[in-house]
Amino acid sequence: MSEAVTRPATIRTGLLPSLEPLLREWLPRQRWFAGKGRPVTGLSLVAETELVPPTGRLSLHHLLVRAHQPSTLGAPTHPGDCYQLLIGAREALPPHLAPALIGHVQEGPLAGRTVYDALYDTRPAELLLEALRNRARVGVLRFDGEPGREIRSGLVPRLVTSEQSNSSVVYGDTFILKLLRRVVPGVNPDLELPLALAREGCARVPEPTAWIRAEVDGAAPEPYVLGVLQPFVQGAxxxxxxxxxxxxxxxxxxxxxxxxxxxxxxxxxxxxxxxxxxxxxxxxxxxxxxxxxxxxxxxxxxxxxxxxxxxxxxxxxxxxxxxxxxxxxxxxxxxxxxxxxxxxxxxxxxxxxxxxxxxxxxxxxxxxxxxxxxxxxxxxxxxxxxxxxxxxxxxxxxxxxxxxxxxxxxxxxxxxxxxxxxxxxxxxxxxxxxxxxxxxxxxxxxxxxxxxxxxxxxxxxxxxx
The missing domain is CATH 3.90.1200.10 (Aminoglycoside phosphotransferase (APH), C-terminal lobe)
Incomplete structure (x- = not known):
């Protein structure tokens, strides 16, 4: 399992252009999309990381994309919000993944495949936990964590469907991984403050176990914080x-x-x-x-x-x-x-x-x-x-x-x-x-x-x- 997330990343030329017509329709319908009420006029690629190549039944692609939208009246020109997407691709989508559907790709490296929000799928979610467990590095992605904190393998993932501005996956009843959807480079307080509180001995906040960052050379002066893994408060x-x-x-x-x-x-x-x-x-x-x-x-x-x-x-x-x-x-x-x-x-x-x-x-x-x-x-x-x-x-x-x-x-x-x-x-x-x-x-x-x-x-x- 770890092999899929620790090998060098491959950039698939033409992947985003082939996905763009589907994503421009799909993104505004997501609860975590911030630019409600304005159409997506274009997408630009910030970073692309191939986690599982499209040679088997499932391929998995991590994208950081900037969504361009017209400015509201009187608002300054905005470069567009950057979103984190985990895109899965299959020849056909099983019925249980129907809510995750993005669409059918007509051209490009995934032509003929159906793409979907991979967080609904157990296999991609397992790969993320395995990468965190192994402190993997894949392309621009960095899976890091607190020294000495053990992450067990084999924990069954499930997507939390009640999230609003982000997405969360629970692993067994042990961990919860919060994946930030709209991301910006810099120190994110959702990681910074819980780490500071843990080091101060404050038990009122679950201590971060591991986290995901993206180091995008030339695109941002600081890494993007993409996700934080914390203990899951069972029965809370x-x-x-x-x-x-x-x-x-x-x-x-x-x-x-x-x-x-x-x-x-x-x-x-x-x-x-x-x-x-x-x-x-x-x-x-x-x-x-x-x-x-x-x-x-x-x-x-x-x-x-x-x-x-x-x-x-x-x-x-x-x-x-x-x-x-x-x-x-x-x-x-x-x-x-x-x-x-x-x-x-x-x-x-x-x-x-x-x-x-x-x-x-x-x-x-x-x-x-x-x-x-x-x-x-x-x-x-x-x-x-x-x-x-x-x-x-x-x-x-x-x-x-x-x-x-x-x-x-x-x-x-x-x-x-x-x-x-x-x-x-x-x-x-x-x-x-x-x-x-x-x-x-x-x-x-x-x-x-x-x-x-x-x-x-x-x-x-x-x-x-």
């Missing part, structure tokens, strides 16, 4: 699903919210110890607040329902700017960056873990790696409780309020500082998050728009008690 409950289940049964969730607050604070404490922190004063807060105001102005233009609340919401940002002008400072550090209930797992023993440290994938990598106030993560979780409470009929605002209070109390127990003791900073970040949610729901889920608008109504009031 997703925080969002767990909250909805308890809500549906009318059960109290405050004990879990308090425990989740403690877990968040422990992760923040470990990150502050592992990586540098900075002080935010007036000079640093000024552009931060300016960004919040600009997002509010753009959102009010895009969503008319937000406009009556805009003056009240702006006072949240003005109040923060006022404190900075008076000389108040805050500490910024590395944070999760996209924290909500769906980024948390509770093990059968009741212990909470945090996952998915990639940050908001739509933001530039440099921005996702910037130190920020920890309250940004807190605000994301508080908004998540609010969303859960509004997902039931009738909504349960008292449930959300109780969970928000319990979460902050738990955070204070483990972190030494209750986020509510800095209400101006917390209100500014929660307002910024709610404004983002208004735009997102108006564009993608109009039926959900009342959820962030209810928060907007509360946050626009000067009396938040």
């Amino acid at each position: 409950a997703d925080g969002w699903e767990l909250a909805l289940s308890e809500l549906a049964k009318g059960e109290d969730f405050t004990a879990e919210a308090r425990a989740l607050g403690r877990a968040t604070a422990e992760v923040h404490t470990a990150l502050a110890a592992a990586l540098p922190t900075v002080t935010l004063g007036h000079a640093q807060l000024e552009p931060l607040v300016a960004g919040m105001r600009e997002r509010l102005d753009a959102a009010a233009q895009a969503v008319p329902a937000l406009r009556p609340y805009a003056p009240g919401l702006r006072t949240a940002f003005d109040a923060l700017a006022g404190l900075a002008a008076e000389g108040q400072t805050w500490t910024a550090q590395r944070i999760h960056g996209d924290l909500h209930l769906g980024q948390c797992l509770r093990s059968p023993s009741g212990r909470w873990s945090l996952i998915d440290f990639e940050g908001e994938p739509a933001k530039p990598l440099a921005e996702r790696r910037m130190p920020q106030p920890t309250v940004r993560d807190v605000a994301g979780m508080l908004r998540s409780f609010d969303y859960a409470a509004h997902s039931v009929n009738p909504p349960a605002p008292d449930w959300a309020h109780a969970c928000r209070s319990a979460y902050c109390a738990g955070y204070a127990e483990a972190g030494g500082r209750d986020p509510r003791t800095d209400p101006v900073l917390l209100r500014a970040y929660e307002t910024d998050k709610a404004v983002y949610e208004v735009v997102y729901e108006a564009r993608h889920r109009p039926d959900w728009l009342p959820v962030p608008l209810s928060a907007v109504h509360r946050l626009a009031s000067p009396d938040l008690s």
Whole structure:
């Protein structure tokens, strides 16, 4: 098995041109494709690695391709997002692989074969694990890992079908491999932060066992991080699903919210110890607040329902700017960056873990790696409780309020500082998050728009008690 993934890679001339008509139709239909609503006008090859040659029943090709799309009105010219694709090719596709179908190739090196998303197939998934186990090098691909960490062979893979912005494969009940779909060169926080936390001794985040990178000479100054293998938390409950289940049964969730607050604070404490922190004063807060105001102005233009609340919401940002002008400072550090209930797992023993440290994938990598106030993560979780409470009929605002209070109390127990003791900073970040949610729901889920608008109504009031 290892022979297939450790031999030198072969470049098949004409492979991408022969696949392009199929990929231009297939890519926009994928949940992880970022450029929804705009056609793919062309594809360019960043890197191609042949993992299994097309001489037998199955061939396997790893591609990094850049998808070119027309820019939105007023947006700067964009070179196109780079996507990681694992393309399988067979003479005929078995029925169980029908959901993975990309199409039938008419010309080129795979002419006459059917191509598909190979992550649905057990054999290609096994090859990836074997390459990680052997620390293989194939073409531009580098399969690396923590020294001394054993990866057993023979683990049966299965694709996790509920992923959104990426794809994951579970091996037995031992490991989970998260493959990043939209990739950029540079240090990815989804690998960087869990490694830093593991070396700090923080057990709230599964420690990376191995990872995949691509070193593309001439195409990027730094390697692309393509995937991370971590221990699989068997029997774990997703925080969002767990909250909805308890809500549906009318059960109290405050004990879990308090425990989740403690877990968040422990992760923040470990990150502050592992990586540098900075002080935010007036000079640093000024552009931060300016960004919040600009997002509010753009959102009010895009969503008319937000406009009556805009003056009240702006006072949240003005109040923060006022404190900075008076000389108040805050500490910024590395944070999760996209924290909500769906980024948390509770093990059968009741212990909470945090996952998915990639940050908001739509933001530039440099921005996702910037130190920020920890309250940004807190605000994301508080908004998540609010969303859960509004997902039931009738909504349960008292449930959300109780969970928000319990979460902050738990955070204070483990972190030494209750986020509510800095209400101006917390209100500014929660307002910024709610404004983002208004735009997102108006564009993608109009039926959900009342959820962030209810928060907007509360946050626009000067009396938040």
